[in-house]
Every structure is written in C-alpha cells, then in structure tokens.
Amino acid sequence: MTAAVTASGPRTGRRRHRPAPAWLLGLIGLAGLVAVVELVPRAGLVDERYLPPCSAMLAALAEQAGTAEFWTALLETLRGWAIGLAIALVAGVVLGIVIGSAPLLRAATASTIEFLRPIPSVALIPLAVLLFGTDMRSTLLLVVYASFWQVLVQVLYGVRDVDPVADQTARMYRFRPLTRVRKVIWPTALPYVMTGFRLGASVALILEITGELIIGSPGLGRQIAVAQSSGAVAPMYALVIVVGLIGVAVNVVARTAERRVLRWHPSVRTEVA
Amino acid sequence: GGGDSSTGSGGAQGAGGTAKVKVNVIPIIDVAPIYLGKEQGFFAEQGLEVELVTAQGGAAIVPAVVSGQVEFGFSNLTSLIIARSQQVPVKVVVAGAGSTGEQGKDFGGIVVKAGSPIKSAKDLEGKRVAVNTLNNINDTTVRASVRAAGGDPKKINFVELPFPDMLPALDKGTIDAAQVVEPFLATAVKNGDRVIASNYVDTAPKLTVAAYFTSEQLAQSNPDLVQRFAAAMKKSQQYAEENPDAVRKILPTYTKIDASLTESLTLPSFPTEIDPNSVETLTRLAVDDGLITTAPDGKELLP
Amino acid sequence: MTTSPVGEAAATSTALLEVRGLKKVYEGRGRRIEAVRDLTFDVAAGELVCIVGPSGAGKTTLLRCVAGLLDATEGEVVLEGRRVTEPPPGMAVVFQEYGRSLFPWLTVWQNVELPLKEKGLPKEKRRRLVEESLEAVGLLDAHRAHPWQLSGGMQQRVAIARAIAYEPHVLLMDEPFAAVDAQTRADLEDLVRSLWRRLGITVLFVTHDIDESVYLGQRVIVLSGPPTVVLEQVTIDLPDERDQLTTRSLPRFAELRSHVYELIQQAKRGHRPAGR
C-alpha cells in the first residue's frame, strides 16, 4: 500500500553500455522511412508519377523552401494551428476538470457530448464559411471544434483516475476546490492530458491543413490544394513532408515537456533512473 | 486617370474611390483571365481592388458568397443551377470558361488507357467512369456524350474521385475511364492514354461551363459594383481569349502546373457572354438526370 | 478483574466524539459484507483512546466513518455536538495506506506543507511547523526527496509528520507505526504522547501492537471479529507520566497487556459479548 520504494531497474545496470539516445533512434527510424519511400517507387511497386521517390520530393521541397511564399504559408499554418490548439486545450482542460469532478454534471452532459463529438468538421465547413468567410477564423473554428473533443475526453478519463486514498487525503485536510484541482486532480490527469495534447495537436494540424485546403484560408493547406489541382505531385508531397515534420517536432516538444512535468510518474521515473 | 493600375487613391473614379472586392476562385486554368485582368489593371480601371481567394469548391464558395463574406465566386454552371433550384439566392454575373467546341481538342474529355477496348462513349456502358463530383456537370455531360454516341447513360457506373487521383486509378485498373480536365488531360495524353470523347463538346456547341456569380442581395443592393465587376471581367475574358500566351505565362503565378506541361495544355475558351443555350441545355440535363426536380427560372439565375 | 467496562449509556455531556449504533455494510457486485454491526462508544475531549481488534474487524471502516469519509449504513457519528457528514475542520488522519496518501508529485516538504497552506498559515509559521515535524520524525534530511524515493517506513513517517504539523484538535491514526523499526516506533510513541499532552488534542489510535495500545492509551477499545461490536473497553489506569523503560516494566502494565491480549484471542476465536 505504499508508494514505490524503489525504481525497478531492469535496465539500470545490467546493460553496461548506455542505450542509444532517443533522438538517435528517432533519426534512424526516419531514415528508414526515407529509404522505404525512396525504394518503393524506384522498385516499381507504385508508379513514380503518382508517388515520386523521396529524393524527388526533397528536391521539390528545397525548391519551395527558396520562396517567400512557402515561408509565409508555413507561418500562417503554424499560427492558426497554435491559436486553435491553445483555445482547445484551455477549454478542454477547464471543462474536462469541471465536468469530470462533478458526477451530476457528467451525467447531464454525457449524451450531448457524445452527440456533438462525431460530427465531422468537414460537414461544418459551410457553416464556418457562413460565419467567418474564407479567412483564418473559419479554419480556426474547425480546428478548435475538432481538437477540443480530443482534449476533453482525455481529461475526463484522467480525472476519473484520481487515487481514492489521495482524494480522501485531500478531503480530510479540507483542501479548497481549487487546491484539489491544482494539487490532486491536475497531476493525476496530467499523463492523460499529455496524451490529449499530442492527439489534439495532430488533429488541430490536420484540420488546419484541411480547412486551408477546402476553404482556402491562407497556409500550407492552400498550397497543397493548388499543387493537387495542378497535378504537381512532387511539390504536393514536399508540402506533405513539411506537415509531417511539424507533427514530429510537436512530439519532440511534448516528450521533452513530459520528462519535466511527469518526472514523478512511473512512466518517466523508471526510464530516467 | 484610368490608367493608374495601382490602388487608386482618392478620386480616381467618380464613385467615391476604390471598392475592395473579394473573389473566391478555384486555382485552375479556367480562372486565368481574372488573374490577367488584375495584372493588366482592368479592375483598377473600374475602381475595383480585387482580392483573389482560392478555395477547393462549392462547399466553401457558395456559402461565402451568399452570406456576403465575399462578393463574387467562381463555379460551374450546373452547381449554380442546382443551387438556384433549391432557392439559394445566387446570381450569375459573367461567363467564366467555356468549351472550345472542337471535338478532341477541348480542355476536358473522357480518357481511357491506351490498350483499353473502349473506343467510343457508347462503350462506356457498364463501365466504371470517374468524375470529380457526382451529380454535377461532369457526369451529366458524360451522359450527354454517351447519349450522343447512341449508348444508354443509365448503364454507366460513375465513381467519384478527385481529379489528381483519377490517372493513378486508371493506371491501376480500378476504373475504366475518367473524365478529366487540364492539366490532367495533357498529362494523360503524355502518359499515352486515349481521349475517346469531349463531353463538353458533345453537350452543346461552345458550352459555357463555368461562370462568376454573386448573391442576389448584392446584385440588388449594389448593382453598380456588380456592373463594374462584370465590365472588368469581360475585358479580362476578351484579353485572355486573344492572348493565349499571356494565359500560359500567368499560370505558374497561381498554380503549380509543371512548366513542361504549360505549352501542351489545351486552354478553354473565355467567352464574354453567357450562352443562354448552354444554360438551358445544362438545366435540361440536370432535370433529366435527376439532379434537380424543378428547373429554376432562368431569369432569376442569369443577369 | 482490573477492567471497568464503560457502559453504553454513559453519554456524558463532556463527550467530544460520540459513536452511536454505527453499522456499515459493504455491498457491491455479489458481495455483501457486514463489516461493522453495532459500535457505540464515546471519546471525551482530550482523551487518547486506542482501538485494537482482529484483522478485518472494521477498524479502518470505523475510522473512515468518524472522519466523515464514509457514510454509515446505520447509526451516526457526532463530533462536538454535530453529526459528521463530511470531514470536519481541525481533524487529521494518518491512513493505513500511507504510501497512497502521499502525493507522489510533491516532495516530502511540499507534502507536509500543503495542508498548512490550505489552513492559511503564514509562510514563516509554515516553515517552522514543517521543519519541526520533519525533525521530530527524523526526516529533515530527506525533505527534498519525493515519496517514491523513500523506504516504506520513511513514507509512513512523512504521513505522520504531515498530520502533526497540521496541529489538529482530533487526530485519527490507523496503524501509523506499522512500517518502522522498534526504536523509531518507541520514539514516535513518545512523540504522540508528548504532543497529546502538550496540545490537549483528542487522539483515536488504531494499532495491532498490544503493548503499544496499553502504553499509549488512557483507554483501549477492543473490537470483536466481524460482524463487529465492542468487546470491551479497558481503562488503562497507569500513571500519566509514562516512559518506555519504567512504564513497560510496571506489573500493572503486564496485567493490562495480558488482559488485552486475552481479549484479542477471544475475539479471534469468535467470542462476542452476550446477546450480540
């Protein structure tokens, strides 16, 4: 019944050589992907015209990277994504904690949440455009709508995970509601929130791109749309690579943050120890 | 000073300065004239400062225009006919793009693989044919082609695929034929695919395919603006029609069409007037093919 | 005999805590356990009462009900004249599951300090209290560690430090010294007694160590096996001034000790007071 006394260390000393650092492994993995994407078209498994080899994509990427247009598009995308994600995160966490810690509220909102969650953002596009036209707010609406649910559900499950003894301790010492949230519920839910952040971040990115692509608000998505309708395959994939790399970067950030804020959690402490 | 193409500062036009208008377009060859017109200063002449916003299709463009978020939009005529028949208050302003009217030398057509047994539109019976949007201009015109070739259009299996994905699917054999437009048509030809019919040509001579439109509300509240836009647009269309090289040159500025392709592209025609005949044909086709139940009043739709 | 059972009706007006006909039935998924059948006793203000009973007798259940963390099936708990329905102010509990009651995301220091912050104590006073209590349990050195970096006994001492730093009026302790060595245990026993005498707090102390219950308490409540009732209340008539060596070697201590031991053995054999 006690908290961990020892970090179980299956990996601490037995393997005397240090395990390869995560970034190196990651690079090896990505190199593998590059190799596959290079070889599959070259080996003729798919037609080069429709899935060009990686080198061609990278060449197209290098070409685009020389244009100012690309960089403004990238910035637009990142800006819309960041704002949307931030709104969704804050709203998801706040509402998740409020709803999650009040069983009555939870029961009352359950069906509404389940009704709204599966409504695809694409179906909302006309409405978004109706409200905000083709500027970034339309896309923002879609981004927030889609990623909000991801965060919310994670937080709801995270709040449920609070250890009953810890919860009783908090009640015993008559913690104020806000303290309970900050010192008991929040840390417990944090691993779930981190996953929510990672899920929400990619969904937000996806919707940002999709929104730009369909609505035409400025950003990489619009560039992709242009490339698609121009039949420019390699430049299109070049842009997709950029989108994918944003995803990878977000994950690096999330993992770094996790090692800091979840030091105390078994998932981190057993690995760092 | 009508020659001043930069943003006309105070008093270039009598009507109280420059009006800003947003136009929602699709980044395809069809809208080259508006880019040209902007470049040539035709809009500035009319005291208009146009901002071109690209979008992927009607799902975003029609609501944007109807709600007044943008002043004008670009769309194919069938979509507008359908919208009108559902009481969506859209109003055509000026023609956008049209068929060249030359069989086999149009900007859109039905392609099959080189070795395909399909020789004519009639052979499409029972085959899978890709169009970019079901129940819209492309499948109705393909049906028209089939009818013209003496086939039964009901026997076609239409498959909806985005244009960029048609040629890979054709290659793979998941579809038998595809209705494509430029630049995919030129790509297909380059790949060795065969054009078996020009569906727009088969539908009507010099079919007007697409147009610029606005909302009824704007047309009523600011007819002058609409008028000026139409005037500038017509001049642009004319200019584009007369200067195909200028069209080819402007393409890379707003599309990513491969430079090696631009020369071999077949450009659409850029009519200045809407062919009422085309509208009537497309409306009839829409009704016949069950896209709409009641034909909209042509007067409401057309300027 | 040497014991003086306190009558059930002895609800004097000086009682701080009254437990009246407490019954708790756990129900859930095909299992119905009558953990506590009928408990009735009083605790006067400033009293130190120990509770002993066989494993699974319902001591923890009782403590949870007293703390207002668990609703009784029947009966009631009255503290200072008011019925307990939620944790009352000024009460601290050391849980049997000490490890789980520490917050792993906080350091030892923060764990002890947090309730004081909630009480609204000024910073300086908090610092002093935390330091003193950690010092008292011998963990000042480890104050920067996280609970999961500590041994079982150390964790338990952190939980104790947290409770005593809180300066409660009523202190509930559920086998608080189970995980510490004999010497530390003796020290902590003396710590609790000195705190109790100095601050005049009321203590309810659950333990399995019979010597400990006799050494610490003014009264020992012995519970029967489940379904649980009070088997006997043993008044500990040892001098108030106690210390490990002399008190434990008193003949009276041995008498009381063997009496309680006797009772526990009876309880384990299923003996119950007449009519229950």
Add this chain to the structure above:
Amino acid sequence: MTTSPVGEAAATSTALLEVRGLKKVYEGRGRRIEAVRDLTFDVAAGELVCIVGPSGAGKTTLLRCVAGLLDATEGEVVLEGRRVTEPPPGMAVVFQEYGRSLFPWLTVWQNVELPLKEKGLPKEKRRRLVEESLEAVGLLDAHRAHPWQLSGGMQQRVAIARAIAYEPHVLLMDEPFAAVDAQTRADLEDLVRSLWRRLGITVLFVTHDIDESVYLGQRVIVLSGPPTVVLEQVTIDLPDERDQLTTRSLPRFAELRSHVYELIQQAKRGHRPAGR
C-alpha cells in the same frame, strides 16, 4: 557475549545464497543516496535468516537485489552458484507494499492461483494448494473478493498465501506481518516456521519486530543505519522446536532479544563496525 559473528570470508561451499560486497547507490536528479554501502553475508540452504535494521537502512533494497529485481551498483548476489541478474526460478517474494503487489483485476483466488498456473501445475493440484494456503491465512471465505474489497491485513495475508502456495525454494519476505493483529501474527509466524521445517526452504525474513526476528530466525542479521553495512550477525541458539508460549518465556530468548534491541539502538544512534 552470546553472539558469534560470521566472518565475511566464511563463504562455505554449502552456501545457497552469497551476497558479496553489495553496494547500491540511488541516483537521480540531484539526489544521490548510498542506500547500501557494503553487505556481505551467506545464507546456507534451508536456513531461516531474519534481517533487522533501522527504517531506511536498505532492507528492501537488499531484498530486491537478492530477488534480481534491482541491479546492484557494485558487488554481486550469487544464488546456487549463479550470479543473479533476473528473478531466479523457484523464488517467491512478499513485498512490503503488499497492497500494490496484488492484481486488482483478479479475485483473491485468482491472485493466488496465477503463479501456479504459470508454473504449469495441473488444475487439481492448483485448487488444493490455493485452498490450503488461503485456509492457512484464514481467508478462504473471502476468496471471491477483489483485493481492494479487503482490509489492509487481509490484503497482506493474500500476498502471503500467494507466496506459500507457490512452494518456493527460496522465500523472501519484507515485513510480511506488519498489518495484522497480534494473534494472527503469532499464527502466521508459526505457519512460516512449520512450512520452513516441512519443506526445507530457505527463508530471508525482514522484520521490525525484534521478538519476531528472534522467535523465527536461526540467525538475525542486524544492519547499520545508512550507508548500510552488516552491524552484526546474531546466531539464535534456541531449540529448533519453538512455540509461542514456551520459547518466548525462555531466559535465553530474553537475552537474545535485548541484545538485538541493543544493536538496533546502536544502529539508530549511528554506530558502525570499526573501519566502516
């Protein structure tokens, strides 16, 4: 005196378990704790050795190293001539964190049965073993409950039942009776001794209860405070036939008991063997 410290070099060939120069340093984020400095001792096959030491001395750390769950910083653990790098077969451990070592998704019965299934025992034998061991700890009635429906002491007994049902050669127990009442504790002590005698297993038993260590063990290893070394190994020269009443009242028992107590007090005061 009555003790015979076993020399460090006494690595007889009959030793089942050899702990050689064991050192464990916990390192992590600005906190470096030398939990165990240098432990060297042997345990012969079929021996019952108790380990006592102040809270935080590193007993749990030692046990985890012996069990192959934790890698030592220096030194080694050799079991049956082979260096321990992962949990060896035929070993059972009762963890100090008994509550956390039970699978909450399994019932009591399933918890006890699972390791037997893994051992590949036939169904009938499993049933018998589970039943016997649950019976032995007095929990047969509760076999359908889940661990979190049990009291602390009951959970601990489930963990014990699981270990004894496993019929290990080597049994490691980390304060296994901390949460049970005095009578149950006595019963369980006798259970362990009878198992040990009947099956000839080797037992390493960590406890804080000095009486218990003397009553149970053939030898008591007393650890110093951290950084930990062996303070003394006390051979318990009581007759092998022990029972709660007579053995505990032997004068020799009292002697040994107070000697060990003395050592613990020394350890807590920071006393260390010369030169360490």
Add this chain to the structure above:
Amino acid sequence: MKPINLAKRAVVALALPVVLVAIWWVATANSTSIFWPPLSRIVGVFGETWFTGRFTADVLPSLARLFVGYLAALALGVAMGVAIGSFRVLRGLVEPVLEFFRAIPPPVLVPILMLFAGIGNEMKVLVIVSGCLWPVLLNTVEGVRGLDEVLRDTARCYRLGPRARLLRLILPGASPQIAAGARQALSIGIILMVISEMFAASNGVGFTIIQFQRSFAIPQMWTGIIVLGLIGIALSVIFRMVERRLLSWYIGVREAHRTEG
C-alpha cells in the same frame, strides 16, 4: 427507492439535450437563411430522408465499415501500443515515423492509400483504421509505460510468462487508459467514416451528407448530421456497457472508498 432513482437519472440525462433542442428550435424558428433552416423543417424531412430506404442502403453499409475499421484499429493499436510501450528502443525508432503519419490529413493520405488499396471498401476501412489507430495507440503506449512498478516486479518474481504477462498484467493494467483511447477512437471513427465516403463512394451516411451539401439540400444535410450524432450516442452507450463490464474492477477501486449516497 429504485424507480425514483431511475427517474432522477433520466431527468439528469435528458435535461440538457431538451434545453439545447428547445433553444435550437426557437432560435431558428423564423430563420430565412438557407443554411440555417428552422429545426421544424429539419425534423419534417427527417423521416422521408432516412426511413425510405436510406437506412439500409446507406446507414448499414457505413456502420459495417465503421465496425470493421474500428475493431481493426483497436486490435492494431493495442498490439502496437503494447510493443512500443514495452520496448524503449522500439519506441525510439518508430515514434517519429508514426508521428509523421499522424500529422498527415486524411484528404492527403487517402490518395496515397488509394494507390495501394484501390477504391473499394478496403480503402474506406483503411481510412477509418488510419484515424482510429492513433488515440488507441498513444493511450496504450502511455498506459503500458505507466504500469505500477510493484505489480511489474511481482510478475517478474513469479516469472509470469509472456502470455500471462500480457493478459494478466499489461493489458488489464493499461486498460483504463486504453479505454480512454478506444472512446476517443469511436467518434473519430464516425468522422472518418464520413471522410472516407468523400472518396469514390456510392453509398453511406457520409456520402449522403456530402451529396446533400453539394446539392444544397440543406435541411436534409442537417438530418444527416443529426443521424451522425445519434449514431455517436448509440455507440457510446454500447461502449459504456462494455467498459463497465471489462473495467468493473477499476470502477470498483475508484468507488470503494467514496462516500456512498
């Protein structure tokens, strides 16, 4: 006691939806915007839209694809998640690659999938899998990583074999978090069901909605959205029932110490 409880629960569950529907009804009652038709009109066309053959022709095929795709994603996500969560080197190797794919929007991903899987049902199922996978995978990885160390040590000590470790330790231990992922995946699955039907489809709820949208049959489009929402509610009810069964121990632990009543 029991019926009153039931009634109370029903009131709690229905209050908010009723209020929201009422607001919707009143707010759009006099709406002239064709994109915001009055709710009365939407309700009016609901029956004729969905109960004249569309239910079997569109809803059921969609649900079938969703079902297959969702279960496949669940199996794949849990399997990969357990592997990735258990082996740190594996995680280091594949995580960036997975993150890369995770960020690619379906409208871009689908064409690539079509290159390999054609345009039939397989493609649509694959699209659903490609979206549902991530929440399950990520949550499984984190659930496996966050397993209690004492439990893990217990399993090692008693030398549980790989099979028992998986079935008796890892999966149950991670199951609360896997459930969170599975819950997420459910609604994502519905969304991707719609998106997959934007490509090369000839039936399905999503296909129907998109057709309505394109042909400006706005009230009908709204009925489609309502259908999606109702599917969402229905599936979540089923999900909760399954979850309550499978996670009864977990819910028990959480409720064991809570004050009842």
